[in-house]
Amino acid sequence: MVRSLVTGLCLAVFAAVIIGLSNVLGLDLEHVALLGAALGGVLGLVPHRPAWGKVAGFAAGFLLAWLGFALRAAVLPDSSAGRAVAAFVVVALVGVVAAVSGGRLPLWSGLVGAASIVGAYESVYTDAPSQFLSESPAAATTVLLAVGLGYLATNLLAPQSDPAAGPARRRRGPDESEAGSERTTTNLDDLVTGAAQ
Template sequence: MTRHVLAGAFLAVLATLTVLLSGVLGPEVQGVALLGAALGGALGLVPDRTPGQRAAAFAVGFAAAWLGYLLRASALPDAPSGRAVAVLVVLLVCLAVGAGTRGRLPLWAALLGAAAMAGSYEAAYAADPSGFVTTSPVAATAVLLTAGAGFFATALLGPTVEHDRAVEHDDAPPPDATRARPSTRTSEPAAYRPFEPAPEA
């Protein structure tokens, strides 16, 4: 538990520093500090596949979301139908990579990457779709910086989390396979009593 607290405290400090240093890192960092740190922290904590595989899947999802915005800016109509097609393309790319690698690049990590790009850039894109070429790199850099800090703070804790869950599983009481079944035995017969004639009137 101590390691969990230390990792969480380290993550909080890194996220706070990125906000305080936004004058150097760029003002966009302030708006995505919590988003990036939370997604990066989750990416580091979940003990599914190696940290490198998780980071690679995150990058794939991030790139897929960026591709979705590129399609919206260059080829798709600025309407619900265009946004729907972009969302479909992004999710299909994430799914294809997860299935194509047989889970070596986990789908959940790719979805985190897509969420990072969408969460950090959707508002800026909606405000100025024509500025995609100049605004998307800024948003991408800001959220990747904060997500990287979150991942760095928690990535080494993944094996500990996995070990703790295994210990909890081993310590859990086994399911009761011998539950009490309804008794099929009949009640004990009443004690024999000899016949007693009724008293005479």
């Protein structure tokens, strides 16, 4: 309970800092402050080994979704069908990256990366698809700054617990009966990180 409170307060402070930076530096961060802080918070909070894998997965998903916008601007029609094709390609490629990496780049972090650029840029793209080359870098850098600060708030400032430090789980041998051994459990962290077998 204390960890959630401290983490939430850190994220709240950083969301306010993001908006403050927007005013001081003349950046357009206000519309992505909560989005970036929340997605950066998710990236920082979900345990994954190796830790760099979730950041690399985020970057891969972010880049693939940005390339999805490039595909839409260059060759796909500005219609529901064009958006559907781009969405399919992006999500499929994020899945392929996760699979090829052998789980080192988790699927969830790739999807968070894709969601961050889509959340920050979709409405701007819809208003002016022909301005992709001039508008998308600004949207990308602003949301990346917000995500980075959200990640910093949860990963560095909030108290962290080591998921590997949990209670040891004992596996049954082939000759042990279920009744005579301690039953193993699988928690959500194990499922997300791939530690459950």
